[in-house]
Amino acid sequence: MAQQHLDPTDPVAGPSATGETLAGYLRAQATEFLRALRLHRETGAGGGGGNGTAESADAARALRRSVRRISGSLHTFRPLLEADWSEGLRPELAWLSGTLSMEHGYAARLERLLLALHRLSGAAVFPAQQTGPGAARAGTERGNLTVGAAKAGALLERQLTLARTRAHSTALQALGSSRFHAVADKVAVLASEVPLTPAAAGTGLGPLAAAAEERLVDAVTALPLVTAGSPYNAEALVHGLSPDPAPHPQDGPWHQVRLLLRLHRYAREVLCGEDAPVDVRLLAAGQALDRHRDASEAAAAAASAARTPRIAPATAYALGVLHADQRHEVEAARFAFQQSWQKQAVSTP
Incomplete structure (x- = not known):
């Protein structure tokens, strides 16, 4: 393939x-x-x-x-x-x-x-x-x-608003x-x-557009797609509760693929103009990566709120559950991307 x-x-x-x-x-x-x-x-x-x-x-x-x-x-x-x-x-x-x-x-x-x-x-x-x-x-x-959710929601609303x-x-x-x-x-x-x-x-623009696609394919190849092919692998949860406020170490390569996929889409727009055909599989891959980004950032926000000093244990518990939930959403988005990307693989003559 x-x-x-x-x-x-x-x-x-x-x-x-x-x-x-x-x-x-x-x-x-x-x-x-x-x-x-x-x-x-x-x-x-x-x-x-x-x-x-x-x-x-x-x-x-x-x-x-x-x-x-x-x-x-x-x-x-x-x-x-x-x-x-x-x-x-x-x-x-x-x-x-x-x-x-x-x-x-x-x-x-x-x-x-x-x-x-x-x-x-x-x-x-x-x-x-x-x-x-x-x-x-x-x-x-x-x-x-239930007790902590209301306070967790209020805390998140204050911070994010x-x-x-x-x-x-x-x-x-x-x-x-x-x-x-x-x-x-x-x-x-x-x-x-x-x-x-x-x-x-x-x-001609074709070679430059093809190079953009090659960069995308190379970046996707470097992703752990075999692991992402299992819907409950818990890979996205590793180090998820680390006290380090830095971005989750596993997310960077996926965010980079999202950027390269966007550049590939824009290159297709340039080549084909307003008549550019809609590649539904490419669209699905992009949507999965958007969900990945959104869930990753939401998990980081929940973790940041959980570091607020002197919050009640029930509030911290609710934020911990929320963080884990969003990291599971990250994992689900990776699985969805893997499924949509593999559908783009075709046999060449």
């Missing part, structure tokens, strides 16, 4: 896609950025539009979407772009994307954790009909979790800063003029 790759001569790889195709894609994404920025100013931060937070959130999401695609394309196809301009803009786009994503990340994390607490403290988790020696033990556990508020302020400050205006000016220029190298106009 071998992985199917983009072939520079294959129609899907866009044999006619050249530097001019890349320029058209970047101009379109830059135009989307400017449109989203205008909408964001009108509906949210200082725009005076007063049309509600939902529209402002949509505008911020559109900003992040265009920024990621511009940045990803600059990375994948950097040999076709003026080096000084490209290497100067990419870090600024990464800063902007990260700054704009923080508020949404904290909000999504809080919602995920509160829903998990509600689920874990419900009777469905500990069947009321259980009898025998384990019944009393299960009832005690249910009681401890505060973090979200600070992230919102940081984003507003960033959007009003000279640094952001410099980025916006460069993107505005990009909407009409893309600084390609002299040879880019006649250079």
